[in-house]
Amino acid sequence: MAIDLAAIRKKLNQLSGQNSKKNAMWRPEEGSETTVRLIAYPNNDGQPFKELMFYYNIPGQRGLLAPSQFGERDPVQELINKLRDEGTKESYEMAKKLYPKMRVYAAVIVRGEEDKGVQLWGFGKLVYQKLLGI
Numbered sequence: 001m002a003i004d005l006a007a008i009r010k011k012l013n014q015l016s017g018q019n020s021k022k023n024a025m026w027r028p029e030e031g032s033e034t035t036v037r038l039i040a041y042p043n044n045d046g047q048p049f050k051e052l053m054f055y056y057n058i059p060g061q062r063g064l065l066a067p068s069q070f071g072e073r074d075p076v077q078e079l080i081n082k083l084r085d086e087g088t089k090e091s092y093e094m095a096k097k098l099y100p101k102m103r104v105y106a107a108v109i110v111r112g113e114e115d116k117g118v119q120l121w122g123f124g125k126l127v128y129q130k131l132l133g134i
Contacts, residue, residue, distance in 0.1 A: 026110060026119035035111040039118060048107070049128065053100035066100040076100075104128040 028034050038048035053066040055076050068074035076098060083095035106121045113119075123131075 024120055026108060026121050028121075036108040036121070037111065039107040039109065041107060049131075050105045051128075052103050052105065054103050055098065055100050057097045063103075069100075101125075102128070106131075 040046045040048050041050050044050060053069050055061070055064040055066055058064050058076065064076070066074060066077070068077045077100075080095045080098050083091040083098075102125050104123055104125070104127075106123075107118050108121045109118055110116065
C-alpha cells in the first residue's frame with residue numbers, strides 16, 4: 001500500500017494549527033433561510049444539543065469554561081459564593097456579573113454545504129428555547 005502524502009500534509013496542518021477553526025464553526029446569515037440537519041453528539045443520550053456554562057466577565061479571558069459543571073473545583077464559583085455571603089449590595093452586584101452563562105452547541109450539516117462536513121453551531125439560551133419549541 002502506498003503512503004498518502006495528502007493525508008499526511010492535512011494531519012500536519014491540523015496539528016500545527018494552520019487549519020482555521022472558523023471552518024468548523026457555522027453561523028446562519030441574517031435574513032436568509034437555511035436548512036440544517038442536526039446530528040446527535042456521541043455519549044450525550046442521543047441529544048443534538050450540548051449545553052455548556054461559560055464565565056464571560058473575567059478580565060483577560062474571552063470566555064472561560066466553568067469547571068463546576070464537570071464536578072471539578074471552581075475558583076470563580078467559590079468567589080461568587082463568597083461575594084454572596086458578604087451580603088452587601090456591591091458584593092451582590094459583582095457576584096451577579098460573574099455568574100456563568102449558558103452557551104449551547106449543535107453539530108449540524110448545512111444543506112447545500114455538505115462538502116464542508118459537520119460544523120458546530122453555537123447559540124445562546126433564547127435560540128435554544130426556540131429550537132426546543134420546534
